[in-house]
Amino acid sequence: MTDSSRYRPQVIEERWQQRWHSQSLDLTPELDTSDLASAAKAEPYYALSMFPYPSGSLHMGHVRNYVITDVIARVQRLRGRAVLHPMGWDAFGLPAENAAIERGVDPGAWTDQNIAQMREQLKRLGLSIDWDREVATCHADYYRWTQWLFLQFLEAGLAYRSEATVNWDPIDQTVLANEQVDGEGRSWRSGALVEKRKLRQWFLKITAYADQLLDDLPKLQGWPERVRTMQANWIGRSHGAELRFEVVDASGAGSGQQITVFTTRPDTVFGVSYVVLAPEHPLVASLTGAEQQLQVEAFIDLVGRQSDQERTAEDSPKRGVPIGAQVRNPANGELVPLWIADYVLADYGTGAVMGVPAHDQRDFVFARQYELPVRQVIIPEGSDEHAYEGGAWTTAGVLIHSGEFNGLPSGEARERIIAAAESAGWGQGRVQFRLRDWLISRQRYWGCPIPVIHCEACGVVPVPAEQLPVELPKGMELAGKGGSPLAQLESWVSVACPCCGKSARRETDTMDTFMCSSWYYLRYSDPHNTSLPFSREAVDRWLPVDQYVGGIEHAILHLLYSRFFTKVLRDRGLLGFDEPFSRLLTQGMVQGITYKNPHSGKYIAPADVADPSDPRDPATGEVLDTFYEKMSKSKYNGVDPAAVIDRYGADTARMFILFKAPPEKDLEWDDADVEGQYRFLQRLWRLVDSALERGLSLSPRGASPAGGAEPPLSDGDQELRRAVHTAIAAISEDLDGDYQFNTAVSELMKLSNAMASHLETASEPVALEALRVLLVLLAPFAPHLAEELWQRLGANPDGDQGIHGQSWPEVDPAALRRDTVTVVIQVKGKVRGQLDVPADADAATLEKLVLASEVASKWLEGQAPRRVIVVPGKLVNLVP
């Protein structure tokens, strides 16, 4: 083999990337808007990957994400769609600011440098991305429109300021959204235990869209079920009632004050033994009796020092104190004591709960502890036993001890009691959501400034649209502590009020970066627009996104916020659809082989493990635990994409990632499997080499186009054509709908195996058809190799669009047809043999043929079968 005919991915990949770039092959086609051209108009297709944070280095998770989207984009192009496949950067955020604090670098410069670095790494993957549409959320020409959109929310009454108890990260010195605090009460970024603080903060009223966000979930049939479920749980709608308990004094006289509770079980209102408030409830101070003062204050102090996680852990003891007041149960007039307790949350419902120990497990535990009465008011249907021994009876049943509602089933009682409360004025039905408004204020520098001005005379004044963007001041020295950096820059803060002209102060909070990422997919449709974030025309043409691809970690926040944005912007008339992403693919993570010393807990780099079949700690000789886990620096289990590309080329990396696991499953990185993929690509190279040696050419000036083979075809030709068209059918199906790239690649392997055995003896037209189809099918997966082989076969004259401008092949049903098929002979459902029969044999013929077979006579032993089941083309089951 000569050197020039060796597969050298490093050479050919770089060459084709340059060529494609110079031919502008990846640019998004301009969509013709004129009606005249509509006949020729290609249908748009929008393939989108979740954009990365520009950390500076590409990791395998990125590679998997973008390769999947790239294959989808390339397939759609081959199918004649006008494809939008963009990329950008989620570029605001803490890492840049932290780098600035630690190393004194400029966050903008640091970010731009990272972007440049990652862009080059991405380009090496051969992604067909339209880089002319690149956006970075930290650039003023982008965040100008983030600000503009914020003002839309403000104008719509969907952005407001409110004093709120917020999560304060003592390390990053900033406020965090609930979603950025993990289950242990730690900051998602710094890992610090989050504290509580009261601050005035900006919120977006996502709760105003809670119903729509929930009710539209069933529309998203192209989303994974579990993502829809996660969102539904997160929104958490529950139906119940607000009931008002009047505060009464010792003599039973009403005070005029009321405690409003929220309950999903109004049917249990006759079982209330006490009413309990959150310690933070605003009425606690005024209602506390003189004798209880000290005790109550001590309790509130105690609860205040608990972390959220301590307080809300399910198994934590429920503690409380009576505050020395009592309330009247509006349903039965009974007086019950008023308590405060740590198990009641201030920010859910009304911050007050009616205690029904017989029918709520928490109330039950609480009542047992403080010897409060337990009165059963619901019994299991058809029983009158006390079913709550050892725990509360929390399921539905029939009412007792409930006055006029006795005997009603729970469901009906709920409606009747709510109706009674409404007509008597002590309550009403109410829907409650778990979802809270979105806290978007951040006391950080490296974010999008909130474009408002605070004027003593005019209040909160939006920055006029023509004055946008409110640019971040450059050249700031960031200390990393003491609250908002912007607040310390007097020259930036001090500004004239746009309304009255008097001196006023800029808002110094910046926005949660999720704001920036909630609309970037809209900007790609019209990235250079300088008068609007996007034109209605462009956004309605390209969106909704046909296929969105990204990690499951964004199942709730990013996707929910984006859906919220879309609905608000639709209501503002800025776009004409109400869900942004038609189909969603959540790809699994990439895991690396991980070695851990079970005793010391130390992770060992694979390179330091001498013998992987007997992994031992190089320092101590102890046997190591071996498993696969998400790649991370601290576990030394990462694989650098650049190193893989250097060694095997991008095509091998792409093929491996697509083949190794279905896209939504976790993928275990395995060097041996990477080698296997590399070998497969080399086999393809040699296959084309052997075709060249035979003088085959796909040049239009050469032999007649494939498919024109003269019948009758030889057996080998027939078999090869069958393999070719089976592959087209199978791969087309794998790429439709569920995206089974792994089986698509295996079909490519099967086709290549078939060609290895038949190509040499095949007639020229059949051989050429096979080569052409193989390469076009390969093109989305291994774009460089496919293009190179295409050219080597002479099919790529200058000025031609190359293999990526070809059309996806069509299945020729005639090629799949067979003269004979092999049917399975079963006896009583067990496979006992096979028989070749004419493909068009009908059931009766088939039965006759099988009954006459040796297999039948062997197993039936002369008996006539009692029953014969015939599945034409498949099997015959004989039941003796």
Next chain:
RNA sequence: GGGGGCAUGGCGGAAGUGGUAGACGCAGCGCACUUAAAAUGCGCAGACGGCGACGUUGUGGGGGUUCAAGUCCCCCUGCCCCCACCA
């Protein structure tokens, strides 16, 4: 506690509406080529029994429906993910 998902060879994974379980690949074994090795090519390969043709068994466990079950139904076990004192 609530919700969702998964369980198939040594490994990753295949198996339209029930119809030959284990495609494709990795690792492994044998053969060819080679002085040798690598690379490459060809072949074998769920387990058990048998020289073999073959037979038995087999998709986490137990039942069921069916001519036929990885696939449908019931029960159980294990693992993963999300939510969670949400009243």
